[in-house]
Amino acid sequence: MTKARAVPMPSNSALTPLYGGADLLDAFAIYLPAGASDDVEVLTRAALERQAWWIRALTRLRDVVMSTVGVKSSRAVGLAGAAHGPVIGFFPVLSKSATELILGADDRHLDFRLTIQLRADAANRRELVAGTVVHCHNRLGRIYLATIAPFHRVIVPASLEQAARAVKI
DSSP states (O other): OOOOEEEOOOTTOTTGGGOTTOSEEEEEEEEOOTTOOSOHHHHHHHHHSSOOHHHHHHHHHHHHHHHTTTOOOHHHHHHHHHTTSOEETTEEEEEEOSSEEEEEEEOSSEEEEEEEEEEEOTTOOEEEEEEEEEEEOSHHHHHHHHHHHHHHHHHHHHHHHHHHHHTOO
């Protein structure tokens, strides 16, 4: 199976205006198997719903620890997002086009945005790209981000690899 790899942030993303001054800015991509869906929402759901047990465990740990400082749990983020529109996993969907889905949420410590793009590379191979933009508001946000960034850099590629496996025919 193809492994996810680090790539430059997509230059054509709706999030491009947020790149400047970001506290976290990274992207990962994976080549999709032949016959995989062309629907970016289907691919995003495959990446973010029904996460691996270890990702769910880390998310629960994050929720327990961050609740002590008044940061919203993943469940609370999802419920708040669902009151305004669709949610994938616990991430509120902020916008959707034929090739890009923007998800994210704002909290007192940071603002988080995720772009999921379906694109073709120079060799016309289809790939799924996940890019993250985070802007911290305060010291709590910077401490939180420094703590979770190493996990984030493992979870995002693992989620892309899950999506590539799930959409394989």
